[in-house]
Amino acid sequence: MDADTIIRLTISEAAKLFGVNQQTVRRALSDGELTYVIVQGRYKINFESLLKWSQRRMTVHNKMNERGIGQYIEKWRIKNTLFSPNPKLVEKARAKRQAKKNPPPSAEPEAVQIQPAPEKIEPPPNASERPTDAGQWSTGQTSFL
Numbered sequence: 001m002d003a004d005t006i007i008r009l010t011i012s013e014a015a016k017l018f019g020v021n022q023q024t025v026r027r028a029l030s031d032g033e034l035t036y037v038i039v040q041g042r043y044k045i046n047f048e049s050l051l052k053w054s055q056r057r058m059t060v061h062n063k064m065n066e067r068g069i070g071q072y073i074e075k076w077r078i079k080n081t082l083f084s085p086n087p088k089l090v091e092k093a094r095a096k097r098q099a100k101k102n103p104p105p106s107a108e109p110e111a112v113q114i115q116p117a118p119e120k121i122e123p124p125p126n127a128s129e130r131p132t133d134a135g136q137w138s139t140g141q142t143s144f145l
Contacts, residue, residue: 008037008044018054019068028053 011029015022025045028034035049054060064070 007047008039009047009050011043011045014045014050017064017069018050018060019063019066019070020060024060 009017011022011025014025018025025034029036029043029045033049033053035046036043037046038044054064
């Protein structure tokens, strides 16, 4: 997912994710603590504003860790470091992707030499033509006169 992509959640999704009651989320909306848009009559709350709100409110932060998504963090943690991503390799792959997206501009275009076309190209002999002793081509037809 791109860093510029905006994630929006409904009130019920936000309440489940942060482990709070829907009324708590509605109260934060009415107090102007969360940014949102209305899509087809439903509130769509900006995920970034939800995170900032949960970090400012200690009770919401604690509920998120006890009843919300925070309760699963220990289960998701990678315990076997053999399979965890190496930070150096991750950074190397990220730099490679960036280089592919934005190649550095070249200083000078390469000089290309154009060779002139040959003046006349002789066609190759086909089955009915053959060279004569004098070095000229004949059609292979002989006359009996």
